[in-house]
Amino acid sequence: MTDTGSDETGTDRVVEASPYLTDLDVRRYLLQFILQCKGIVSENSLLSCYLTLENDAGRFLKDEPLSLTAWRLKLTDHVSKLNLQLSPLNYRITMVNHPMGKSYVSRRFENFITDLVDANWPPNARFYVYTNLKYDSxxxxxxxxxxxxxxxxxxxxxxxxxxxxxxxxxxxxxxxxxxxxxxxxxxxxxxxxxxxxxxxxxxxxxxxxxxxxxxxxxxxxxxxxxxxxxxxxxxxxxxxxxxxxxxxxxxxxxxxxxxxxxxxxxxxxxxxxxxxxxxxxxxxxxxxxxxxxxxxxxxxxxxxxxxxxxxxxxxxxxxxxxx
Missing domain, CATH: 1.10.10.10 (Winged helix-like DNA-binding domain superfamily/Winged helix DNA-binding domain)
Structure with a gap:
């Protein structure tokens, strides 16, 4: 299977955000990130992209401790709303677990926002996959x-x-x-x-x-x-x-x-x-x-x-x- 780290991480993939980002803007950039990753990206990588967008938009309180669990729930909500927008186009962003498991995937995850979140993210094998629902195989x-x-x-x-x-x-x-x-x-x-x-x-x-x-x-x-x-x-x-x-x-x-x-x-x-x-x-x-x-x-x-x-x-x- 493809090396899970090399295909989806890297600062060149992070979209430049403005301080005036709306939630719609955030979802648009998240979808762009997924597509840049060839339609498949680990949840940790997508979450790090999301946190970078929120930080650049000035939405973090000074010295506010980041709870990854809370932000992961917000990311899930954004993906759910994206799926509502994608449904008429017969596309969907599906969450799956990588077959190699969370230990393998997490070892290959590069955290490129170490200034925002501790580098030791919890092990996570979840991936988001952009799929076409319109046609059969x-x-x-x-x-x-x-x-x-x-x-x-x-x-x-x-x-x-x-x-x-x-x-x-x-x-x-x-x-x-x-x-x-x-x-x-x-x-x-x-x-x-x-x-x-x-x-x-x-x-x-x-x-x-x-x-x-x-x-x-x-x-x-x-x-x-x-x-x-x-x-x-x-x-x-x-x-x-x-x-x-x-x-x-x-x-x-x-x-x-x-x-x-x-x-x-x-x-x-x-x-x-x-x-x-x-x-x-x-x-x-x-x-x-x-x-x-x-x-x-x-x-x-x-x-x-x-x-x-x-x-x-x-x-x-x-x-x-x-x-």
Missing amino acids: QMKMATSFSAADIGFLKWSIEKILTESSYVQQFEREEESSDVIDEVDNILREKYGDEHYAGLKHFVSYRIGSGELMQTNEITQTRAEELLFELSERKWLYRSPEGKIGLDVRFLIEMKDYLVENFDVPLCVHCNEVVLQGIICLEAREEHNYGLHVGCLEHYVKHVSDKCPGSDKTFQEAGAYAIG
Whole structure:
């Protein structure tokens, strides 16, 4: 998945505000910020943008302590009002939890308003995603791409979700991923260092970019251009090793397409598609259960350490989902 820090933070993204900003102005700038972030931005980043706007407008009392909880509620209210404005246009700003969980996301958040708020913001995995509600999955693709481009996109998705999505023996020295590290941290804390040795299997939902160049749908040059366009759109991401996977915005906007056309695991906690986290191998053909990294942390702490619908623990019957 795309590095959550590099795509959405930075002082160059903060809009210059005037002391006479109205609430309508604030909402207009917040929407502009979300769009500048390619339609997906962490709540902490959007909140820091909002606080900067309010500070530049002179709305903070001198020496007033900033309560992030109170300002987060005000931000939520602004987003709700934005959605009322966007509804006639068939767009919506949807709040989702990043599949990698709050610890991972928060470590990559850069606080660029340290003079206003303490740098140690509470861990937070919430993201805002600008989504198109007007068309179904097929039409969302058709409105942006040619028929040949759509053919390549569908072919690529099929390769990503089927080419290597079989259960494989996990060899630690051969596979590396932030997913593995985060899942290990959660389960090691649950079972203890002396009892946890890592999972024995994994399922990959990534594919080498070179394999996607072996297409008959479009030219290689156009394939490279399209992969870049899809990365900019936050539908695909490219890992440091050059592997291609499905990014967060695609999983949100195209969930129906994925569920209807592929046997993708769904999270037992939030019911979204799981490509990053853990899947249960027990009775997989009957119940394709999974948990995102963030959902796994909540599940093992508050529900159970056993795979859903199974008497086996995650360590016994779980596999890393690396997407």
